[in-house]
Amino acid sequence: MIELDDRLGTARVHARDWARDLRGTALELDRDPDTVYRCLDNPAVRHLSRMLIPERWLPDRTLIGGYRFDGMTAMERVVFAEEIAAGDAGMLLASPGASLSGVLIDLLADQEQKEWFYGRLLAAPTWTFFALTEPDHGSDAGAMGTALDPDGEGGLLLRGAKRYIGNGARAQVGVVFARDRPGPLGATAVLVDTGAPGFKAEPIPTIGLRGAQLSAITLDGVPVPAARVLGRHLSPTRRGVWSGVQMFNRLRPGVAAIALGIARSAHDYVAEQRSSLSKAERLRWERTGRRIDGVRQLIWQAAAIVDAQPANGHLASAAKARAARLAEEVTLEALEYFGPGARLTQPMLDKLIRDARGVEFMEGTGNIQRLNTFQGLVQGKIGRD
Ligand SMILES: Cc1cc2nc3c(=O)[nH]c(=O)nc-3n(C[C@H](O)[C@H](O)[C@H](O)COP(=O)(O)OP(=O)(O)OC[C@H]3O[C@@H](n4cnc5c(N)ncnc54)[C@H](O)[C@@H]3O)c2cc1C
Missing domain, CATH: 1.10.540 (Butyryl-Coa Dehydrogenase, subunit A; domain 1)
Structure with a gap:
């Protein structure tokens, strides 16, 4: 522990x-x-x-x-x-x-x-974004189509579209992943100034985690100076897929913790708004509290592993999948303490339920995390207990 x-x-x-x-x-x-x-x-x-x-x-x-x-x-x-x-x-x-x-x-x-x-x-207060997902390529990021091509004068041009990008429409700077050649080593990340010509970002309607202002980004020949190519001082094996994997491994425990926070918020809400619980309700509420504590331990373990070995994100995947599911179950369960129509009478719980659903998609869906967890088990990088 x-x-x-x-x-x-x-x-x-x-x-x-x-x-x-x-x-x-x-x-x-x-x-x-x-x-x-x-x-x-x-x-x-x-x-x-x-x-x-x-x-x-x-x-x-x-x-x-x-x-x-x-x-x-x-x-x-x-x-x-x-x-x-x-x-x-x-x-x-x-x-x-x-x-x-x-x-x-x-x-x-x-x-x-x-x-x-x-x-x-x-x-000054500056918003940033990170653009990997495309309209037709979410989980399968390797199939990304956004292109980074030479402009003929020593610079580069970005062409393509990104979708579901957090803070895209309010950001001043960001990172865009694009392809500068075919194959697994062809993914490159570049720094982009959102004031550059050809850059357009618009919020898209969403129902969960609406604060994130998910956006659709269009890149219509956005000029990128060669000096803004990230990892330009590193070998191609270190800047494409490798960097993406390392980055997501490091971030994944944090996404799991967001899900955990949402679950805890709903759990606390029940205690705050229902001054007296029946014995059965109290036992159920306490059981959920123990589940929350258990998932917190898993997330802390995953974070400790990622800090020690950034290439090993398998337990972090298990933690993210488990926490996202916990958030969905605990927020829905909380409704049951407030009787029929609770989703209308308790707008905070309604929001938490929508937010929990949003976390399922952030940084890889449950299915993708389960595939990664399974690989970790098969390769012996995480234990079975
Ligand atoms: C709140 C929020 C914030 C986000 N922020 C960002 C951001 O800042 N930057 C960014 O680039 N993206 C961001 N995203 C996008 C997110 O990364 C994608 O939604 C996610 O990768 C899934 O892609 P998709 O929506 O295209 O779904 P798809 O990949 O089309 O998946 C649809 C369904 O198919 C399943 N599926 C797909 N492939 C497989 C497979 N191989 N095996 C089994 N099942 C599979 C999935 O599990 C899912 O249930 C954000 C999303 C949300 C909801």
């Missing part, structure tokens, strides 16, 4: 405190994703906007409970993600900051690119 040390325990207490405020704006953000612009002073949002910026670029980071937190380890990210998502997963995804792109920048960017990226984030 993993227990948090004093530093991470401190993080948990502070983040739990911040999350209370987020509950107050959760339904508003769900109705109107632009609500985030009025919440930039919320401590959770401020923290997220500075996460994944290494110490070198932010030496005077505000300490929390006397400790420095930069979000560079999966373990730290899962502790914050669970607590902030228990306040509002929508706001966690709506916040400015390095977010998904930050892990890739840390893995692949050279000094000049880091200066450009972190410099933008530190100058």
Whole structure:
């Protein structure tokens, strides 16, 4: 069993405190994703906007409970993600900051690119996006069709379309995955300024995790200077599929923690709104609490493994699949404590149910995670117990 040390325990207490405020704006953000612009002073949002910026670029980071937190380890990210998502997963995804792109920048960017990226984030609240999914290629990212071709003058041009991209329409910078040649080594990630000609992003209608403002992006000959190709100083084997796998392994425990936070939010909601429970209800509620605690342990183990061996994301897949299912089951179960019509009378639970469904698709669906878990079992990289 993993227990948090004093530093991470401190993080948990502070983040739990911040999350209370987020509950107050959760339904508003769900109705109107632009609500985030009025919440930039919320401590959770401020923290997220500075996460994944290494110490070198932010030496005077505000300490929390006397400790420095930069979000560079999966373990730290899962502790914050669970607590902030228990306040509002929508706001966690709506916040400015390095977010998904930050892990890739840390893995692949050279000094000049880091200066450009972190410099933008530190100058003003800056939203970022990470664009891999395409209209016809979600789970099968290898079939990606977005092209990165030479422009004949030493630069490059991006052509294609991306879909379901978090914060796409509100971002100032982002990372786009594209193909610069056929075959498995042909995937490349480039830094993109959303003000570049040919870049267009529009929000798409969604029902869950609406704060994330999922967007459709069109890339119509977007110019990309050669200096913005991530991993240009690395061999092709290190910058394409390899970097994508490493990045998703590192992020996956955090997505699992978001699901866990949603489940906990629904579970806490029952305790807060139903002052007295029958004996049978109390036993059921406590059993669910133990399931939540069990999945938290799995997520912490997965995060510890990813921090020690970033190439081993198999347990992280098991954790993500388990946590996403937990979130769906616990949010639906919570309705049963409020009788017929609860989905109408308890709008917060309705939102949590929709958010839980959204997590199922983030960073690989349950089926894809189960395939990855199975490979880990077959290869002996994770145990059967
Ligand atoms: C809230 C949210 C945020 C997101 N943020 C981003 C983002 O920032 N950037 C980004 O690039 N993308 C993002 N996505 C997109 C997400 O990564 C995709 O939705 C996901 O990869 C699934 O792709 P798809 O929707 O095309 O579904 P599909 O791949 O078409 O899958 C449809 C169904 O088929 C099943 N399936 C597919 N292949 C297999 C297989 N081989 N074996 C068994 N079953 C299979 C899936 O499990 C699923 O049930 C986000 C999605 C959501 C919901």
